Amino acid sequence: MAAGVEDSGGEDDGYLRDIVKSFLLAGRDTVASGLTSFFWLTSRNPAVEAKIRSEAEAVLGRHHNDAVPSFAEMTEMHYLTSAVYETLRLFPPVQFDSKFALNDDVLPDGTIVRKGDRVTYHPYAMGRMESIWGPDRLEFRPERWLNDDGLFVPRSPYEYPVFQGGSRVCLGKEMAIVEMKTVILAVIRRFNVRVADPGHEPRFSPGLTATVSGGLRMVVEEVKR
């Protein structure tokens, strides 16, 4: 970043402002959307919530409540990592995304693309394809990301393009995962979070950033120990 600022020919303030704006636009609503979906899904799947709590207790210790977990501690939490990836599989904050061809091209499957054509990839649809995720594709099952030793195994970005892939992969991917884990641990270790109206089926609406339309009303109760 420093090199970029030096190269910007004296327009440092504008350049830095643009960086901050793109980080806020790309990084705030997406993480908020992911967290909304996470608490909706765990609210409907208390067994997942219980496993995240017990993993956190195993890694952090029962009485380590107020401290923010370190990056190393969060990396040890393979089940939590899996639950975050599984949430974003079913409810990707960037539901679909388009590119326009600069020149005529041919895609790897033989599809012909003409200069100016719009090509869209659709993480929401791909996250629900049986050919990629199997017959239980619609289930929220963090275990699908774990190997036999209980370790998280990432999937190819071309099967799971939630953060895009290749040279334009999301620059904030790792930060997004850390942010989500930090908030989840801070909340879930101390509170039970349940949807306020279990009969209401939230609508995940597309947009620049997809999220539950109208927000999601929750009831938060302190966990009794």
Ligand code: HEM
């Ligand atoms: C769950 C959260 C997030 C998701 C699902 C997500 C997803 C994506 C996707 C799909 C793209 C590609 C967009 C395109 O090609 O048009 C992208 C790009 C980008 N993201 Fe994220 N993102 C997330 C969080 C963040 C965070 C926290 C930051 C920074 C703090 C960030 C910074 C960026 C930037 C700077 C780009 C542009 C990269 C480029 O064009 O080279 N993102 N993100």
